Amino acid sequence: MISRLRGNVLEKDLEDATIDVAGVGYRVNFSTLTLGKLPADGQPVDVRVRTVVREDAFELFGFLTKAEEDLFQLLTAVTRVGPRLALTVLSGMEVPELVAALSRGEVARLSKIHGVGKKTAERLVLELKDKVKNIHLEAVARGTAPAAASGNRSDLVSALLNLGYKQPQAEKAAEVASEHLGADASFQALFREALKALRSGS
Template sequence: MIALLRGTLLEKSPNQAIVDVAGVGYDVTIPVSTYSALPNPGAEVRLRIHTHVREDAIALFGFNSAEEKQVFEKLIGVSGIGPKLAITILSGLAAPDLIRAIRNSEIERLVRIPGVGKKTAERMVLELKDKLIAPAAADGATPEQPALSEIDRDVLSALLNLGCARPVAESAIRRARAAGAGEDFEPLFRRALEFVR
């Protein structure tokens, strides 16, 4: 599967980028937030890619940041949300705002996004509320929890894959850090496992 493209940006529009990688032009569907971050055509560009395979097509969805890609992949896991709608949702609300809206059950904010009805918004909140990491506050407001480092997020992902509930996993990571587990993935992961109950 294609996970990343780095090459020359040939064309861009608010929902599409064409990237030349070693002479091959890849057609990538993107959200508006990624479009805003793209350089002018002719410049080098790097996009994180989600490859979506169907019986009749292979589609590439590109993102400027790992956070956008992760939110997209969580969205398409929700019943009734396909890749096109997920791109529309990420175009309607920037990833940090979308995460806050879902975690705070702001149904009225979510239904303002084109294509998102009340039932879809309710499903997003129900299925994703505990699966999305709160973004760090950018406006001076205090975030709900201290922002997780990249290693913390990797350990969190591993614990969630083992079936831990998010609040339990986040608490275990904080306790492992407080117990001096260090900065490397494996010792932190093993120490956090000790605190999972």
């Protein structure tokens, strides 16, 4: 099984990226947050990978940190949570923030993640509340903290630039998203709104 890839970013899409390793392109699925942190096309990258094999598919899921990978593993062990839904959850909050929400049993907050309903949020809390403690400790040890709302805009612009948009386009889309949703909206919500603005030419 593939567990790690070290090469260059060949191209990025909205949900995945292709990594060129010695002339072989590997398509890897990432969370929205992690995808936005990947280097620009042509730049070197080193990612952790989980391989998921099914009868009809052979998929790779990528992560930049062990904490994110470990949390992905815990999420996919939850009843009726597959790898795609796990990435959706990871797209909603930074790892330390997500771990905190799970450990505190914040069902309402988890339910606000796009694609995660109340029942799923309740299952996540029920099954992971105690299991995420070690990940939380690692996140704290790494000095990682949840991104402040005020920093969402700069992170958003950076993510859009990494997807190949020009600086003026990225800044305008970030401004439109902030105006529509408010500056304190989650990164994921702002990211989706910015992409919608870019597609509509706003």
